[in-house]
Amino acid sequence: MSELVPGQNLPVTATTVVFSVSGVIGEIDLVGLVVGPDLRASDSDGVVFYNQPRAAGVRLEGSRIIVEFGALAAGSTVLCALSGDADATLAPGLTAELQGAPDDSRYTFPLRPIHGETALLCFELYQRSGQWRVRALGQGYRGGLAALLTAHGVDVDDAPEVAPPPAADSPVGSQDPAGPQATESPQIAKSVPPATVALGSDYGAAVARAHVVFEDAARSAAGYVQAEAFAMDRLDRELGELLADPAQRNSPVADRARAAAQQRCDDLVASARSRFDADSAVLMAELAALDPQLPPAMASWASPVWNRAGSPSAGGLRLGELFAPERGELRLPFCVPTPIARPLWVLDAGEPVLSVVTSLVLRLVVAARVPFPGTRATSDGGRVLIDVFDLTGSLAPMTEMLFPLLTAPAITSPESVADRLSVLESSIDLTQMALQAGEIDDIDTRVVLIADLPFGWDVAAMARLLRIADRGSELGWAFVFAGPLDDNDSDPLVSTIADRTMVIPVTEEARAHDPWVGLPWSVSAERIDPAGVQARQIVATLSSHQPRSGVNPNA
Known part of the structure; x- marks a missing residue:
């Protein structure tokens, strides 16, 4: 089993994966969204949810979404998401899961909705250099399913406006912290043209891929930075608790506890750094392969283009x-x-x-x-x-x-x-x-x-x-x-x-x-x-x- 942190991505060797969510209290709905390299839907038929339970390669069965990679259209990416009641925010304690077949692989991702989100993106399933990969997302939308779909190019009746990207000091997982609430049952009308974005939707496959590599790098780095910050905060808290008791402050027990706390911090940072370095190595190899495919004005000076x-x-x-x-x-x-x-x-x-x-x-x-x-x-x-x-x-x-x-x-x-x-x-x-x-x-x-x-x-x-x-x-x-x-x-x-x-x-x-x-x-x-x-x-x-x-x- 692999437990992912926000932004982390890993290879997927399975031919079929099953998306589910555990720890649910109340009613939630699972959503599968088939998008292109620019993360926008080409038409409304790519949305799988309770009102439309099937698309090419993706289907909803009860409380599970099943993705068959071999049945997806070429160049497709699948986003796995969940949506709660529009009148109630999602609570912490949820865990998104992917179960692979036939290799029985398993990926889990603890979800931490803390900004009043009513919809969450959990996983992105995408191809890189012919290999399927999974990336943990954790992006939230207070506008619910309607806001999530609108943000990915699907026109929704009575859809809320999509909030802009988070500011530099906004936490990961709150992409739409201020969006208005969605209607309870959004009705998909039609696909809308992609919005104008820097390096994304309109410049060819290589350019779109370069855009995604940048996003991969940003999210992978965010995962590492968050893990390091969590480790340091936990260390400070544990050391503070040890110092709070004057009677034990300089005892052998306190010394061992301090050493153990430091070791836990070092192990977590080392593990996060190892994952980040592995991700970076993959991204650098892909950038080297992409460079000869980019237009000259975007390629490096060393490129043969x-x-x-x-x-x-x-x-x-x-x-x-x-x-x-x-x-x-x-x-x-x-x-x-x-x-x-x-x-x-x-x-x-x-x-x-x-x-x-x-x-x-x-x-x-x-x-x-x-x-x-x-x-x-x-x-x-x-x-x-x-x-x-x-x-x-x-x-x-x-x-x-x-x-x-x-x-x-x-x-x-x-x-x-x-x-x-x-x-x-x-x-x-x-x-x-x-x-x-x-x-x-x-x-x-x-x-x-x-x-x-x-x-x-x-x-x-x-x-x-x-x-x-x-x-x-x-x-x-x-x-x-x-x-x-x-x-x-x-x-x-x-x-x-x-x-x-x-x-x-x-x-x-x-x-x-x-x-x-x-x-x-x-x-x-x-x-x-x-x-x-x-x-x-x-x-x-x-x-x-x-x-x-x-x-x-x-x-």
Whole structure:
């Protein structure tokens, strides 16, 4: 028997598993939900509960849900959940169980609903590299079954609104602590389209898998952190109880009790660390296998997909890596979906930003080589034009490397800023008119790089730049600002521009929190040497694949 902690996952060798819950007081209902890699249902037929007891590979029999892996559709994941009475919260003392056949394997997961939940996700059954695995979840919903189904893409009559993901300090197992109560018998209406999420539902199987690997890592880390915290809290409590009795405080009995308490703490932490290290090893192996399958803009610089950098690369943009040195060697790709919704600011916080900006610009050029939505697009899309404003010369090595892709020289003097801004404004006007008239097959897009703002920029030029960034972003243009940003700078235009950007700090102290359990991760920005062989080879590949365009924004 294997007892799981939240976030832990283990391989499943059985061909059939039976889901049940013990320790029940009162009425509960079991639910099976067949979802895709993005954890959302493709249609309402994938929900198994008391009003719909059967789906392909999953069926409800009395107080058990039976999952037959061989009968599931390819790529399916099964979520096992329970729902209580909408007017009463679930009580602690429940244990979710999976019984496997024919190997008689057994997995248990103690459930600890403590935030008024009326529905709980217990297990996730999913495939990784052809092997079925089980992961303990423990996520709760105060909105009951209706909230749980809605959160996974199923439209429910009179469904409550789904609360946002937990904040960084929210405990695991309370994903919907504030959601309104569900109706007693939710009626499934139809499947709804997936919500927009970072790296999840719309970018292909490899991208979806990378998203799930990140979630696996976050939950596995949360399990380890929780186990360590529990062990330390228990040790403090036991030592406190021993010290409370002055007569026994320094006795041999107390010494033995303290040693035993310390050993229990050490054993629990060691066991949790061993499970976490094993999970991390599996995840690192999967990331290594996924890297060659990701789009170039999301892959590592070591991936062979960069040999095909001239091909369209829809999906996302890799900004860096996430890691936690105190939790081991696992490093996860830090990606955002494309097109980028707002400008990026590579913040010079004491370290050179040249290699970071070079990495970002090359990846943006690759990621932008896709057709713009709403056009009669060819398979290659339009051109990707690059505009560089570098009045300080800090990015000169990158500009020189990008020369084969530049349609005009970089702006290096304040006198030339206004003319290039006019070109950008004219390009936006012409493109928007052509789109409204439906007269073009493809549109050109742009990557606009501005270094060391506001050096050399007057107020009028910065105001024009702000308008251009707002309008250009609607056309899929990418804007990158690079350089220091003084928090005490009183220039209102610089502050306005900075407030609208996503800041990428180039510093060892950069931190991010995952969206599932809120754990902190260190952020290391992607880098590539603009004078290196690889960067020049990528530029040569991109320039040789630059397609013809139906509209020239510089015309």
